[in-house]
Amino acid sequence: YQRRVHGGCKTVDVKSTISIEDQLQTILGCREVDCAVDCVGFEARGCGSSCNKEVPAQVLNDLMKFTKAGGSIGIPGLYVTEDPGASEEAAKVGQLMIRIGLGWAKSISFTTGQCPVMLYHKELMNAILNDKIAIANAVNVTIIGLEDAPQGYKDFDSGAAKKFVIDPNGILKQNGVY
Secondary structure, three states, rough: OOEEEEEEEOOOOOOOOOOOHHHHHHHHHHOOEEEEEEEOOOEEEEEEEEOOOOOOOOOHHHHHHHHHHHHHHEEOOOOOOOOOOOOOHHHOOOOOOOOOOHHHHHOOEEOOOOHHHHOHHHHHHHHHHHHOOOOHHHHHHHEOOOOHHHHHHHHOOOOOOOOOEEEEOHHHHOOOOO
């Protein structure tokens, strides 16, 4: 079991055989959260031993399971109207096997769509510039050179829990960013 802590952000290890609820208990002292955010979308992978298999509804179903009754789930993760390359027939036409009854029974509020970044971008920029939060650490940024881009894309497509930033001219390296 490993956990990352960056700027107040704590993540769970979905590849672990330890359940998400047990990881939450370790991190928070309880097995539920008030709210959650799906930043993954339709290309979600399974948990534990299924972590290498595409399971499009995994994140939404998990979030409904461990979000408190009356809680809320934000869904800026990308969901498409059709995905011909999906692993499940229903997902190929944009349908997911979500447990909407569970969300209804718990009175969970769902907000979908793109993040309204124009509402908070100035505050976010200032927080980043003033070292109040470290976004790159929170999303596990890995800076790579242009020559490493093909491998970075392969790693990302295989589900690597990283966000790759391509530094084609080595400027970030010259400035000691990595």
